[in-house]
Amino acid sequence: MLFIPYSIFYIPFDRLKVVIKIMSDRNPPPSSRQLLILLGIFLILIIFIIQLISFLVDWGITYIPISWEQQLGSMIVPIYEEKAQDSPQQQVLNQLLDRLESQIDNESLAKRNYRVIYIPENTVNAFAIPGDVIGVFQGLVEKINSENELMMILSHELGHFFHRDHLRGLGKTLMIRVAIATLLGDKTFLSNSMATITETISKTHYSRSQEYQADEYGLTLLNKTYGHVAGATDFFENFEEKETLNWVFFSSHPTSKKRVKRLNQLIKQRQYKIGAYSQLDSDLLQLD
Template sequence: MSYHSPRRDDRNPPANNRQLLTLLALFLGSLFAVIWGFGLLLNNLVYWIPVSVEQRLGQLIVPAYEAEAKDGPAQSSLNQLLDRLQSNLDPEQSQDRNYQVLYVPKPTVNALAIPGDTIVLYRGLIEAAESENELMMVLGHELGHFANRDHLRGLGQNIIVRVAIASVIGNNGAIEALIGGAIANLSQSHYSQSQEKQADRFGLTLLNKTYGYVAGATDFFERMAKKERANIAFLSTHPAPKDRVKNLEKLIEERKYEIGKRSPLPESLLF
């Protein structure tokens, strides 16, 4: 019997291929697991940034928006509306927070959650709103971005990683050096469909807690769905309003929320 028979060698390759394939599968599997784990880590890194660090970031970011804002009756009305919402937040969401609205008298149809517990609301958005309730829904939605810390994700992954590291080692100088890039990223940050959906869900829950009903919850998005996308900042930074209306309607039905009646906008917000 020949030990090195060519036949025997011919019979072996399938087994070797199987082993090779198993190894390859194992290798690819662990590679995907590492990438997935890394993604998950980055996604959750924002929760490691303490509110105090976020507020310190805010002290550096907010003035850029404050310079454009106008203190007056409109801004105080908006802050009264926000206070009503904030008093209905769960304690862990309002703890250490001091939410405020900055009213910017510009025709832009947009609202923005920025670090420093601040919501920037443009005149164009208020003009596009027709009831107090729909404005409250927009504010509630923005509070949802704070709760999910989307406003920190808007700073960009690179900055989040560095802020998280700096806040763990307590390096304030490093945090301050990052602000320029942070402001630039914020102004063009886009939220994903699932981030928006979560913020809508949060806004709806808060609206119902505040009024005991949800009149006006979908009004703003319904009106936006009829507009030309390119001209409206809100539409270029927030995805498909039609889907959002559908999701909200489904939630309202599932949770058996009462619809109730809309309240008019406060006088100081009628332009």
């Protein structure tokens, strides 16, 4: 065995403290101010990326052919169709949608093939799906008191199609999530992309201006269909006090009070009439 004297490794304690201090001075820990600066830079980068994505999506959506959107829908719609059923309710909803379509000008309707799928779940919501499909939940139908009220909701969703809000919302949400996942090195997002898409569609949050535009489109179409706008504000008025509940519809839309006020202003400005209500079809009331 080779013997090495202990004294070779002995360093006086005072000298050891000096060595440690010199080493720590060369790599001092970051100060609170430095950490705040780095955090601020990171947040600014995130905000810039989000704004850039929003701009690019808004610019690019207008150039996407409807045929491309329908191809995207062919991959997404079957997922919702598995939850739906060919029922009397779905047939009635499509008949109502056909009446609305007959009032849309040919240019806007060109290459479109709108239809409704009825999903027997208690969720209170309706939403636009790429591929010219409107999803309507049973929970929403249960809350409707008249045909006019339901037609306003369907017209509103057609307004999202007209302005292509459903693609803007989906595109922005997915692109932002991809960007954040890339920055954080999260690989699970891409592996579960289809599940993420379907979740995003049914919970898409539109901007206030997008919702107001869809409301205005719906109001115009409602007036063309009936010659009056009875029921235009009923849904929002009836459930204004219930916005504190966990309803998907209200979590992704502006407050009912503001929407009712704006719709009433439009009705007054355009001098729309308030006519008689139409009752809901009896088949639609045969809830499961």
